[in-house]
Amino acid sequence: MSAEPLLIATGVERRFGAQVACTGIDLVLYPGEVLGVVGESGAGKSTLLQTLAGQAAPQSGQVAYRTRDRRLRDVYRLGEAERRMLLRTDWGLVHQNPRDGLRMAVSAGGNVGERLMQIGERHYGRIRESARTWLEAVEIAEGRIDDTPQTFSGGMQQRLQLARNLVTRPRLLFLDEPTGGLDVSVQARLLDLLRRLVGELGIAAIVVTHDLGVVRLLADRLLVMRSGRAVEHGLTDQVLDDPQHAYSQLLVSSILRG
Numbered sequence: 001m002s003a004e005p006l007l008i009a010t011g012v013e014r015r016f017g018a019q020v021a022c023t024g025i026d027l028v029l030y031p032g033e034v035l036g037v038v039g040e041s042g043a044g045k046s047t048l049l050q051t052l053a054g055q056a057a058p059q060s061g062q063v064a065y066r067t068r069d070r071r072l073r074d075v076y077r078l079g080e081a082e083r084r085m086l087l088r089t090d091w092g093l094v095h096q097n098p099r100d101g102l103r104m105a106v107s108a109g110g111n112v113g114e115r116l117m118q119i120g121e122r123h124y125g126r127i128r129e130s131a132r133t134w135l136e137a138v139e140i141a142e143g144r145i146d147d148t149p150q151t152f153s154g155g156m157q158q159r160l161q162l163a164r165n166l167v168t169r170p171r172l173l174f175l176d177e178p179t180g181g182l183d184v185s186v187q188a189r190l191l192d193l194l195r196r197l198v199g200e201l202g203i204a205a206i207v208v209t210h211d212l213g214v215v216r217l218l219a220d221r222l223l224v225m226r227s228g229r230a231v232e233h234g235l236t237d238q239v240l241d242d243p244q245h246a247y248s249q250l251l252v253s254s255i256l257r258g
């Protein structure tokens with residue numbers, strides 16, 4: 001693992017009116033590392049993820065990202081062109097609801113190719129070939145390349161979202177409940193695929209979920225959130241097998257009890 005952090009958040013706070021969604025969040029993510037953010041509904045996980053992913057500025061605190069030129073930059077002080085470059089190339093954002101991450105009336109190949117076109121690729125043959133390659137990588141049959149995601153199952157839609165994000169070879173993926181709403185067997189297949197691709201491509205990821213099974217499989221480290229605050233942070237196995245904070249203990253034991 002590289003010694004230089006990829007992303008550093010310091011004292012991040014987001015409020016909605018008087019409602020504090022997350023506060024005092026400090027975290028560091030290294031290249032190739034997967035961080036899981038867990039906690040019950042309303043803990044502030046999605047708000048934190050949006051803030052880290054450049055979607056909504058924090059009212060206090062900072063999010064810094066190491067761009068490809070190795071400079072550590074404040075995500076919310078980048079120029080518009082630099083911000084677009086991050087969102088379209090260096091980062092990927094996988095939404096819980098595929099409708100938020102895909103164009104449902106555009107073909108699968110078009111969904112993947114569009115991200116390449118956004119960064120200036122114009123050669124039809126190359127775009128088509130990349131789309132084919134990435135659809136194959138996410139186990140979508142070649143024959144479906146011209147079908148729209150509307151005709152896909154939930155698991156396929158999530159895999160297509162993944163392909164659309166991976167085609168630009170991002171260094172960081174933000175995943176918001178990527179397996180939410182899927183059947184257990186479909187979840188398992190998606191998780192396996194995610195784990196393999198993230199590992200093979202050496203991508204860093206932040207995955208938000210309330211499902212401890214997801215982070216057990218994917219995450220190197222865990223951040224446990226409760227009522228907008230980080231209550232525990234550590235290696236995944238350590239936190240899950242020997243949680244220190246009373247809330248983490250409750251979270252782990254309630255899952256174990258089913």
Ligand SMILES: Nc1ncnc2c1ncn2[C@@H]1O[C@H](COP(=O)(O)OP(=O)(O)OP(=O)(O)O)[C@@H](O)[C@H]1O
Nearest residue numbers: 016019020021040041042043044045046047048210
């Ligand atoms: N757009 C918004 N307007 C007002 N309050 C919001 C908004 N988004 C989130 N909140 C509030 O912020 C808090 C944290 O919500 P958030 O969605 O980040 O939690 P979460 O842990 O992701 O929950 P879930 O697992 O249910 O998605 C909640 O109290 C929520 O009601």
